[in-house]
Amino acid sequence: MSHLEREALIESRIEALDLAPQLLITPGGLYASAVQDGLTLYLSGQVPRVGDSVPYVGRVGDEVSLEEGTKAARLCVSRLLGAIKESLGSYARVRRLCKMTVFAQAASPSALSAVAEAASTALEEVFSPSGSHARTTIGVALLPRNAPVEIELIVAVEPGGTN
Amino acid sequence: MSHLEREALIESRIEALDLAPQLLITPGGLYASAVQDGLTLYLSGQVPRVGDSVPYVGRVGDEVSLEEGTKAARLCVSRLLGAIKESLGSYARVRRLCKMTVFAQAASPSALSAVAEAASTALEEVFSPSGSHARTTIGVALLPRNAPVEIELIVAVEPGGTN
């Protein structure tokens, strides 16, 4: 499959999964949404911001329903996708996902796992067959903007590509 | 020391330390227990599961005693060892440990540190003289399966090896 065909395939999946990547990611402070070093791309933790608002706040299984929590996780993925596109110029330059870390405010272990699974499922489908990733899932006390979930990602990049 | 001698040495230490590595690590969701990129192996966070059960649940220094907490940390190490063996085919392909992150539910700073030290001590002994590692220790609100501790690891791999 050519680079352009792979790009079209990934974009069609993102659209089918309704993951609307958010471009022009503005970090919430004095940092970058992504830093590439060699063939490794480090993505900043993303909370489920839409523009400048965070539609879900608080704990999953409490103020935030389980369904809203999984939507919030998918919004984090949308922002990660936007940061990937902005950094690399194309999704097809993702060689492989390496490691995802999911931090969530959760009222129970099952709520915690549901949120992480929603993010893993989305990323796995978008980047298949290179979407497999290591994962750590952590229940936290608080997150920026009182978001229910924050997700960070380390991605391996294709060599030799240019934007 | 040859690769085979190194492998036998590490296996003898694992046995002497009673760390029984758990093979056939089944992740608790749609993710991989490890992803290798180049010479870097990213290991998913491991909770102290034995088969499908988690023998210790809750907070160290509270529902879980300090002694149980250190046992739980060693179970996490056993699972990390299993994931290393499954991914690389042999322990001797570990060139160096890079970074361990210990997340624990802990009732006090001293309980938190005791859990992390148990894991560091085990890994240091198993992989000596390549067992030195950077570490971050964090007290969390909740973990998957209500585990008292979850440990993730980044490992550097020997070049040129095959499984």
Next chain:
Amino acid sequence: MSHLEREALIESRIEALDLAPQLLITPGGLYASAVQDGLTLYLSGQVPRVGDSVPYVGRVGDEVSLEEGTKAARLCVSRLLGAIKESLGSYARVRRLCKMTVFAQAASPSALSAVAEAASTALEEVFSPSGSHARTTIGVALLPRNAPVEIELIVAVEPGGTN
């Protein structure tokens, strides 16, 4: 700019910002303050220790004021700078900052962000124009020594340098 000129520039910034790097970093347990693998330097999480004491303990926005919280974050940066100098021999061997993770005990999202911003600002100024970094900010339940903040860092190293 030569390596020596770059080193002098960074040292003058550290002095101007009153960040007094702490050398002879002693880890609080059986681990290393930093591990270099290839051109990647993994720095252990640092709490705001000064010698063997932690001048601020508890939650930012609660026992610890916002101003003390940002001072604590800068102490973490001082320790990270000391660990960089000890590992690499010079600051000028830092090619780029990759990823910072800020863990804080915080009473509110704004306290959490203020602490993280203080650390980002300091690192950005010290290493400019290579100080840009990805960041994840997390509110935690507890930290070693009951510190209000703990900061870890991944740094890219110049090739070919020697100490």
